[in-house]
Amino acid sequence: MRQPNTDxxxxxxxxISIRGIGKTYASGHQALKxxxxxxxxxxxxxxxxxxxxxxxxxxxxxxGTVTPSNGTVCVNGFDIQQDYRQxxxxxxxxxxxxxxxxxxxxxxxxxxxxxxxxxxxxxxTLEKILRQLSLWDKREARVMTLSGGMKRRLLIAKALSxxxxxxxxxxxxxGVDVELRRDMWAxxxxxxxxxxxxxxxxxxxxxxxxxxxxxxxxxxxEIIVVEEKQAxxxxxxxxxxxxxxxxxxxxxxxxxxxxxLELSADGYTLIYTFDAQKEHNQIPELLRHLAVLGIDFRDLxxxxxxxxxxxxxxxxxxxxx
Amino acid sequence: xxxxxxRAIYLYEMAxxxxxxxxxxxxxxxxxxxxxxxxGAAIGSRMGAIDGISYGAFIIPGLLxxxxxxxxxxxxxxxxxxxxxxxxxxxxxxxxxxxxxxVLGFVGAAASKSVILGALILATARLFVxxxxxxxxxxxxxxxxxxxxxxxxxxxxxxxxxxxQKLQIIPLMVIMPLTFLGGAFYSxxxxxxxxxxxSLFNPVVYLISGFRWSFYGVAxxxxxxxxxxxxxxxxxxxxxxxxxxxxxxxxxx
Numbered sequence: 001m002r003q004p005n006t007d008x009x010x011x012x013x014x015x016i017s018i019r020g021i022g023k024t025y026a027s028g029h030q031a032l033k034x035x036x037x038x039x040x041x042x043x044x045x046x047x048x049x050x051x052x053x054x055x056x057x058x059x060x061x062x063x064g065t066v067t068p069s070n071g072t073v074c075v076n077g078f079d080i081q082q083d084y085r086q087x088x089x090x091x092x093x094x095x096x097x098x099x100x101x102x103x104x105x106x107x108x109x110x111x112x113x114x115x116x117x118x119x120x121x122x123x124x125t126l127e128k129i130l131r132q133l134s135l136w137d138k139r140e141a142r143v144m145t146l147s148g149g150m151k152r153r154l155l156i157a158k159a160l161s162x163x164x165x166x167x168x169x170x171x172x173x174x175g176v177d178v179e180l181r182r183d184m185w186a187x188x189x190x191x192x193x194x195x196x197x198x199x200x201x202x203x204x205x206x207x208x209x210x211x212x213x214x215x216x217x218x219x220x221x222e223i224i225v226v227e228e229k230q231a232x233x234x235x236x237x238x239x240x241x242x243x244x245x246x247x248x249x250x251x252x253x254x255x256x257x258x259x260x261l262e263l264s265a266d267g268y269t270l271i272y273t274f275d276a277q278k279e280h281n282q283i284p285e286l287l288r289h290l291a292v293l294g295i296d297f298r299d300l301x302x303x304x305x306x307x308x309x310x311x312x313x314x315x316x317x318x319x320x321x
Numbered sequence: 322x323x324x325x326x327x328r329a330i331y332l333y334e335m336a337x338x339x340x341x342x343x344x345x346x347x348x349x350x351x352x353x354x355x356x357x358x359x360x361g362a363a364i365g366s367r368m369g370a371i372d373g374i375s376y377g378a379f380i381i382p383g384l385l386x387x388x389x390x391x392x393x394x395x396x397x398x399x400x401x402x403x404x405x406x407x408x409x410x411x412x413x414x415x416x417x418x419x420x421x422x423x424v425l426g427f428v429g430a431a432a433s434k435s436v437i438l439g440a441l442i443l444a445t446a447r448l449f450v451x452x453x454x455x456x457x458x459x460x461x462x463x464x465x466x467x468x469x470x471x472x473x474x475x476x477x478x479x480x481x482x483x484x485x486q487k488l489q490i491i492p493l494m495v496i497m498p499l500t501f502l503g504g505a506f507y508s509x510x511x512x513x514x515x516x517x518x519x520s521l522f523n524p525v526v527y528l529i530s531g532f533r534w535s536f537y538g539v540a541x542x543x544x545x546x547x548x549x550x551x552x553x554x555x556x557x558x559x560x561x562x563x564x565x566x567x568x569x570x571x572x573x574x
Contacts, residue, residue: 063415085323085417093415099408103340108333115329116416158412 014038014074015166015197016062021071023057023221031057033221034071039166039199044192046212046229047201048311054221055201056096059168063093075166089118092159096170096201098151102144106135106154109143110161117162125163132187133157149180156187167191169200173207185211205311217314225314232310241272241283243290244299253293259286270297326418330426331433334400338434345396346438349388353442356384357449360506371508372539377450382533383505385442389435389464390471390500390525394492397431397475402488405479420566424476431472432465439464452536459544460535466551467528473558480565499525504533509541524550 016039023032032054039045049055060066062073064080064087073080078087101109110126130136133153138146146154152172159167169188173181188198188211202208208215208229215232217225225232248267259282262271274281290297338345361377368376404410413423446452454460475492482488503525509517520526521542531547534540540547 063411065411065414085419088415088417091415093411095408095411097408099411101404101407101409104333104336108336112329112333113412115325115332116412116418118323118325118417120325 013040015041015076016199017074018058018062019072021058021061021073022069023054023061023066024069031221032061032068035218035221035223037216037223037226039197040214041165041197042192042195043213044188044198044200044211045214045216046208047199047216047218048205048208049201049218050315053218055218056170058218059093059170059199059201063091063168064088065093085118089162090165092162092164092167094152094155094159094167094169094172096174098148098155100143100146100151100154103142105140105142106130106146106157107139109154110157113158114161117164119162126161129157129160132190134183149176152176152180152184156184160191164196166197166199169198171201171203173202173204181207217311219315233304238309239274239281239302239304241274241286241300241302243270243272243297244268245270246296246298249295253295255293256286256289259289270295323416323418323422326416327422327426327429330413330423331430334396334427334430335433337400338396338430345392345434346441349392349438350441350445353384353388354445354449356380357446361449371511372537374537374539375450378452378537379508379533380506381443381446381450381452382536383500383503383529385439385446386467386503386525386529386532387497387500387505388442389439389467390496390528391492392438393431393435393468393471394475394478394496396434397428397472398479398482398488398492400427400431401476401479402482405483420562423566424473424562428469428472428476431475432468435468435472436464439468454536455538456535460532463528463532463535463548463551466555467532470551470555470558473555473562477558477561477565496525499523500529504529504541524554527551 016037018035018037021032021035022030024030035054035058047055047058057066061068062075062080064084073087075087075090078090080087104112107126107130110130111121114126115121127136130139133156135150135153135157138150143151143154156169156172172188173184176184185207188200192198200207200211212229215225215227215229216223245268249263249270250267252261252263252270260273262273263269264271272283272286274283357377357380360380365376365380370376371379401410404413478488478491502520503523504520509520509526509530512520527542527547527550530541531544531551534544534547
């Protein structure tokens with residue numbers, strides 16, 4: 001088992017500073033190896049990873065529901081174990097599953113959450129949060145009568161009830177319809193504008209691509225990449241030029257061997273892959289070459305690799321760039 | 322200290338009792354009333370006085386203790402088990418609240434409900450039989466200590482249980498028989514040997530005996546021994562709760 005990384009002290013600038021966090025369950029399963037991670041104030045950080053990668057374990061450790069086997073976590077300089085009151089008071093957690101009560105009213109359960117986190121009752125704050133999440137009209141409804149989407153929003157309302165500085169959203173849009181997902185993204189951005197730091201885990205790469213400022217990729221209990229989203233896409237992103245030919249080809253002509261070209265199975269599509277970062281991409285030369293060889297095309301378009309392509313590639317290569 | 326947190330848990334648990342009024346208050350009062358009708362009025366009228374106390378009055382402390390023990394355990398165990406069952410315990414575990422504060426909220430609410438129930442049962446008993454309370458201070462002390470101790474015990478059961486059967490098994494298979502055999506309906510003196518001596522190993526005997534002494538000034542065992550035993554149970558329960566929270570047993574991981 002790795003020891004905490006004592007060489008790197010907790011960052012003073014980071015809102016959350018994770019050093020050498022490891023977790024081995026009683027069953028012997030090592031969920032986290034030795035995680036070092038800093039979350040900056042006011043950012044939206046997306047933690048991506050396949051099932052069982054350790055995303056939820058890491059979140060649960062920071063939030064105090066799982067005890068780490070080793071390492072330290074500081075929230076705004078407060079250690080989550082020694083200064084757990086100050087640390088936890090700044091965090092709101094929206095769990096992955098729809099873990100709500102059943103018989104109490106929406107209003108009562110949000111009021112309970114605020115009190116639990118040490119805040120005095122505040123009807124005005126409660127109203128503001130419930131209105132923001134479109135739950136105000138349902139405030140007297142029993143939790144069990146809410147739809148899945150409403151329960152998801154209720155969990156967010158509960159997590160926001162004590163006005164946390166940091167909000168953890170564990171798979172916030174799992175099983176949520178497209179419209180609600182868009183609403184939730186808008187709400188997350190609104191929270192960020194209010195100064196709340198947001199850490200979200202997601203399976204939907206599109207979600208991270210849409211919202212995150214920075215992205216961390218976790219796999220088999222290790223963080224393999226932490227990077228600005230745009231930088232990650234720029235570094236790892238590849239562009240492709242897709243040409244739809246007038247007549248099919250059987251093979252790529254030998255005169256074009258110097259270009260990284262792929263021919264589709266039906267021979268009608270030629271795909272040229274190039275590095276988006278390079279200033280000179282050789283597209284004009286390729287097009288001239290095609291004209292000389294009498295290869296006509298009736299359509300061309302370019303496409304960029306998505307974060308999903310990057311993610312799949314990262315997982316496959318174990319994080320090597 | 323997170324007083325708002327304690328208050329939130331306490332009020333939440335008390336609200337649960339109001340939501341389930343029929344189960345938490347009406348049902349125990351009805352069952353105790355039935356005991357009074359059957360054992361107090363019907364059978365009791367044909368039984369002689371015990372230690373100079375009419376049978377109807379004699380069984381009041383035992384019946385009250387029976388309800389107190391079972392309701393304290395049931396309220397506290399369900400209060401902590403249900404969030405574990407639904408998964409909403411995550412919120413309590415991630416809150417800036419200490420183990421002691423969590424216990425104060427849950428156990429405080431369960432004990433409050435038991436004390437309210439005890440007062441209602443006493444008021445109900447008045448409808449069926451006449452009784453008097455010789456030592457009101459001690460009666461309240463026994464009532465409070467027993468409610469707190471068995472609410473703590475219920476809290477431990479709620480933490481330990483990982484299914485509904487385990488939640489029920491201790492109250493039904495252990496507490497109920499011990500209470501029936503603990504002198505709720507008879508004086509230990511009425512038993513032949515060796516049952517009289519065996520009964521002294523039943524902890525509930527001490528609770529009922531001390532409680533009955535506070536009503537009528539008569540007891541099967543010395544009242545200080547009874548009081549000491551209640552304090553001992555309380556201490557054991559406190560130790561167990563402290564251990565559970567220190568190790569995270571059945572709560573974390």
